[in-house]
Amino acid sequence: MTISGFIYLFCNSxxxxxxMLAGPANLISRRVEGPQxxxxxxxxxxxxxxxxxxxxxxxxxxxxxxALAGRPLFEYPRPRKDTSLRLxxxxxxxxxxxxxxxxxxxxxxxxxxCGRRNIMDLRLAxxxxxxxxxxxxxxxSTVKALHAAGARVVAVxxxxxxxxxxxxxxxxxxxxxxxxxxxxxxxxxxxxxxPVDLLVNNAAVAFLQPFxxxxxxxxxxxFNVNLRAxxxxxxxxxxxxxxxxxxxxxxxxxxxxxxxxxTNHSVYCSTxxxxxxxxxxxxxxxxxxxxxxxxxNPTVVMTPMGQAAWSDPQKAKAMLDRIPxxxxxxxxxxxxxxxxxxxxxxxxxxxxxxxxxGGFLAT
Numbered sequence: 001m002t003i004s005g006f007i008y009l010f011c012n013s014x015x016x017x018x019x020m021l022a023g024p025a026n027l028i029s030r031r032v033e034g035p036q037x038x039x040x041x042x043x044x045x046x047x048x049x050x051x052x053x054x055x056x057x058x059x060x061x062x063x064x065x066x067a068l069a070g071r072p073l074f075e076y077p078r079p080r081k082d083t084s085l086r087l088x089x090x091x092x093x094x095x096x097x098x099x100x101x102x103x104x105x106x107x108x109x110x111x112x113x114c115g116r117r118n119i120m121d122l123r124l125a126x127x128x129x130x131x132x133x134x135x136x137x138x139x140x141s142t143v144k145a146l147h148a149a150g151a152r153v154v155a156v157x158x159x160x161x162x163x164x165x166x167x168x169x170x171x172x173x174x175x176x177x178x179x180x181x182x183x184x185x186x187x188x189x190x191x192x193x194x195p196v197d198l199l200v201n202n203a204a205v206a207f208l209q210p211f212x213x214x215x216x217x218x219x220x221x222x223f224n225v226n227l228r229a230x231x232x233x234x235x236x237x238x239x240x241x242x243x244x245x246x247x248x249x250x251x252x253x254x255x256x257x258x259x260x261x262x263t264n265h266s267v268y269c270s271t272x273x274x275x276x277x278x279x280x281x282x283x284x285x286x287x288x289x290x291x292x293x294x295x296x297n298p299t300v301v302m303t304p305m306g307q308a309a310w311s312d313p314q315k316a317k318a319m320l321d322r323i324p325x326x327x328x329x330x331x332x333x334x335x336x337x338x339x340x341x342x343x344x345x346x347x348x349x350x351x352x353x354x355x356x357x358g359g360f361l362a363t
Contacts, residue, residue, distance in 0.1 A: 122343040125150025129342070130196045132180060132233060133203030135162025137303030138253060141331045142200055142338055144170055149339070154193060156180070156203070156233075180229035181221060190236050195244060198342050199237045201230040202253040204271075206305055208264045219267055226271035230278065234293075238286055247290035251341045252279050253334075254295040256357045272297075276353050283351030292350040294341045299357035300328040324359035 129146050133139035135157030146153050147170040154174045157163050163175040178189035180203050204226045207218035234250055241248040257265055258272035275295065282293040300310050300319060306328075310316045320326060337356050340346055355361050 122149050122339055122345070124198070124339070124343060126152070127197040128152045128154070128195060129198035129200065130154040130156065130193065130233075130237065131200045131202060132156045132229070133253075134166065135159045137202075137305060138298075138301060138331055138334050138338075139200070139202040140166060141335045142202065143173060145335050145339055146198075146342075147173060151198070154196065156190075180233070181224040183224075183228070183232060186229065186232055187236075190233065193236070195240055195246075196237045197241075197246065197248050199234065199248070199250045200253065200338060200342070201233060201250065203229060204253065204305070206265075206268045206309060208309060209267070210264055211266045214267055222267045222271050223274075226268075227274050227278065230275060234282065238289070238291055241291055242289050248292075249342050250282065250286075250291065250293045251338050252293070252295040253338070254279070254297045254353060256297050256299050256355060256360050258297060258353070259361055279353060280351045287350055292341075292346075294346070294349060294351070295353045296334060296337050296341065297353050297355045297357065297361075298329050298334045299323060299355075299360050301331055301334060302328055303331065322360055322363055323357065324363065327358060329356055329358065 124146060129151045131139050131143050131146070131153060134143045134155035136159075139155075139157070140162070143153050143155050143166060152172070152174075153170065154176060155163055155166055156176045156178065157166075158177065158179045160177045163177055167173050167175060176189050176193065178185050180186050205222055207215075207222060209215065209218055230252055237248065237250065252275055254275045255268075255272040257269045258276045260269075262269060276297070279293055279295040286293055300306050300316075302310075310319065310328075316328075320328070334356050337354055341349065341354065
């Protein structure tokens with residue numbers, strides 16, 4: 001008996017039930033084309049390459065390799081899926097961005113699919129926002145961004161000259177000049193501020209003193225502005241929202257200093273640490289009234305206050321060496337996060353402290 005005849009008989013005896021025998025380097029298969037045990041087709045593949053084509057009794061069969069997981073190495077090919085409908089359903093190309101009219105304020109909605117800075121519709125148009133510490137730095141940039149998004153803004157600062165220049169840049173902005181360290185003056189100035197939907201507690205001061213040289217004046221001023229004023233202004237806004245039965249959002253501008261000890265920042269770090277936990281308590285208590293409260297925690301930002309604290313190159317280098325991205329934050333990095341937290345895009349976010357620190361808190 002020839003070798004091929006022996007293999008034929010051996011395969012028939014093993015594969016009588018229409019099974020397949022597969023090994024790492026060979027394949028023996030049969031196909032039953034009817035209920036009868038006959039019309040067998042088998043092949044021994046000593047070398048497995050691409051799907052071999054076998055012709056037997058005038059009929060061609062193509063095999064396709066598949067993974068070894070208790071299944072044969074080859075199987076009959078499945079028909080290709082018809083992709084014509086899928087291709088036909090492709091969305092048409094986007095239309096180019098319309099050029100803004102000279103009298104029309106630039107909006108995030110119009111920029112939603114263009115290569116411009118505002119890439120999503122924040123839906124802040126028509127909402128009334130109050131920003132403290134609006135005269136300089138992050139607060140001033142936040143007012144500008146809210147104004148550009150179509151919000152009606154109330155800017156609070158203790159410096160009238162800063163408010164006057166801000167109004168020239170953002171016509172229509174309402175202003176309130178008050179020192180937030182003064183509880184009675186703040187209560188009187190904001191009592192008639194009207195309905196507010198969005199609040200950004202940005203006002204802060206920083207007195208850099210070694211721990212052993214901390215003064216009562218620095219302590220009192222820091223906690224009065226950085227923490228007590230946040231409580232007072234938030235109470236005024238939250239009470240108005242609850243009385244109207246309206247949802248609202250509060251964003252507190254904290255710092256990475258709330259979670260790390262920094263030399264000569266004992267009082268500042270203390271106020272920001274207290275602000276972080278205050279944010280969480282406010283979120284718990286105001287959540288049932290549909291008021292969300294979050295904090296944003298930036299690294300060093302080169303605002304006037306940031307420049308005063310980090311202008312020393314040696315001190316700045318020590319901080320930069322601890323930031324994985326190797327740079328300080330730009331004001332727009334912080335403002336973009338504030339706008340996101342104010343918008344409905346963060347509607348399920350409350351009680352969070354969001355770092356904008358280049359990875360500082362990850363180290």
